Amino acid sequence: MNSLCYNRLVNDYTKGDKMNIKDVARLAETSVATVSRVMNNDPKVAKVTRQKVLAIIEESGYIPDAKGRSLRTQRSNKILVLIPTMSNQFYSRILQGVEAKAEEHGYQVLVAITNLEVIQEEKYLDMLKSRHVDGAISFFSTLDPHQISEIAKKYPFVQCCEPTLGADVSSAVIDNREAIYEVTQDFIKKGHKRIAMISGDYYRFSEEAREKGYKDALREANIKFDDSLLKKSFYRLKEGESLTVELMNQKNPPTAIICVSDSLAIGSITALHKLEKKVGKDVDVIGFDNTSITSFYYPTISTIAQPRFDLGTTAVDLLMEKFNDNNSTNKKVILPHTVIHRESTGCAK
Amino acid sequence: MNSLCYNRLVNDYTKGDKMNIKDVARLAETSVATVSRVMNNDPKVAKVTRQKVLAIIEESGYIPDAKGRSLRTQRSNKILVLIPTMSNQFYSRILQGVEAKAEEHGYQVLVAITNLEVIQEEKYLDMLKSRHVDGAISFFSTLDPHQISEIAKKYPFVQCCEPTLGADVSSAVIDNREAIYEVTQDFIKKGHKRIAMISGDYYRFSEEAREKGYKDALREANIKFDDSLLKKSFYRLKEGESLTVELMNQKNPPTAIICVSDSLAIGSITALHKLEKKVGKDVDVIGFDNTSITSFYYPTISTIAQPRFDLGTTAVDLLMEKFNDNNSTNKKVILPHTVIHRESTGCAK
DNA sequence: GTGAAAGCGCTAACAG
């Protein structure tokens, strides 16, 4: 059985297949313990021995088995990032922040796409429970607050951008209410009386906050909230378009439209084009997230920028705190946003 | 040591922390082997015993440790997908294909973003070498053909969309030469004499093929290839814009521009807008990939569609063949593309 | 500075 393995030619090993620590030890004429020490940079290995072992490792292309190592050390040095979809370019920059910070701490980042499906999400979360990864960062969960709180209590788990409403969990977010509040105020100051909002019914954390910001600003300006001006949809181009058509077909159509995503805003602008309305003049439109297309669209699209890279690094920081002590009190870190006015809200650039 | 663990209250276990198969066995008053059998749906377990074990598992929230299991079985049932960047919405649909097919075969998909960095890519490929995952699908590699061939020889590894030129590896692709050949012919038939191309210098497999298609069509129509009409760049909005400005500032500017990505096309159209050229009339523009924005841009953007979902499923099929026999001969599967003409090439819709 | 041996959590062969 194993003797077969022991009879292999050295040459076999240079192919690097199925080599294990025992093979390395034998070839280097030392013990597995020593090989392990070399792999882990343990200083108390004689220079000669180390050289010899390193030579064999180099020559054979040996890579230690991750499972054996993790099983023993009880850590994988991997973290899982759960994102709802890849169709949104929004997550790209955040991931870069996550990866940069994770790397600093010696962790590798794995990404899982849940496609907004509970089953998928639970399957990936099992990677946390089965200790396949040391911790996880979630950018949106379909689970309920209780489930999330439980997970966060048991495992290093933090949320980013879209924490679960009512869950006890650390999170990195922006002040969504404030962002839309500012935008709505801007519109009111500009003289708009009929301000519409295209929101969603998926991402409750941000949506409720954003709708609140919208309503708060209206109330303060004594503009009565008009139910027919608040639409809910998926965050897609198509829905942005169709809902804008609905809005504009009302007897008293809006002169400004706030969209909770850039894709909705693009859809909205497409609709306005077709209706031969001048965007930024007849109707102001603003999106959310400052995805790269917004500054290249015609007209350029006003939007709200989130500090995406920093959201990513902050999420990792929060996770690291959990690694140190998973019972540390959960915190919500709020990062600053920026409202960017471009042509779609009548600005020169 | 372990006795401590054995003295824990049942109540502890309902929290699900650090439970292992031994604990379950003890609580269910049976052996670890039986618990293992239950976990793996082995039919030869008495109904009563199975019930008892399942009850404990349910109650305690026990999830078997992935490392222990994989270490023993020598398979993780996980596959790794390496993508160069998340900023391109292109990969989203492909991933869905990958996931659908992988799930069918009982595999879970992990995504790694290499950001076009060698170091990153190598780190993630180590997951293959360290047997952390059973196989990998790469959507672009910075490694050389020899390295890729070696990896493919040793591990289940396939490429998709952008295989490494000259590497011996299975791949799922479209006929990039043919696609651009068709487009160029379309332009020539329409009467264009000055046809420009904005290509890249990253994704050699597709770029060389596409440039060949462009040149082939020109040659056949006896149009001399003009070096100044072929630009190379990153696949970004900004570069599409600046290179188009360069192209249009020539003494004899093009009347049609072929872009190897939709973002380049959008950048190009932005530039033409600024130069007050009518896109689809003064100048035709076509992109590549049929990302969702193309049908919502103003004007709508002509483009070439790849069968993204199928590319994903096909890649998984190829990987499964490698799981069956990693020495099976490598094949290149070519899937059909579709040229879509919209307003940016003068079509009504 | 080094090696023998225990054991991380699991599965599978074997014995009963």
Next chain:
DNA sequence: CTGTTAGCGCTTTCAC
């Protein structure tokens, strides 16, 4: 049908 046991590949005492 069930339990005992070996061992997957690794790290880490503990002796020497």
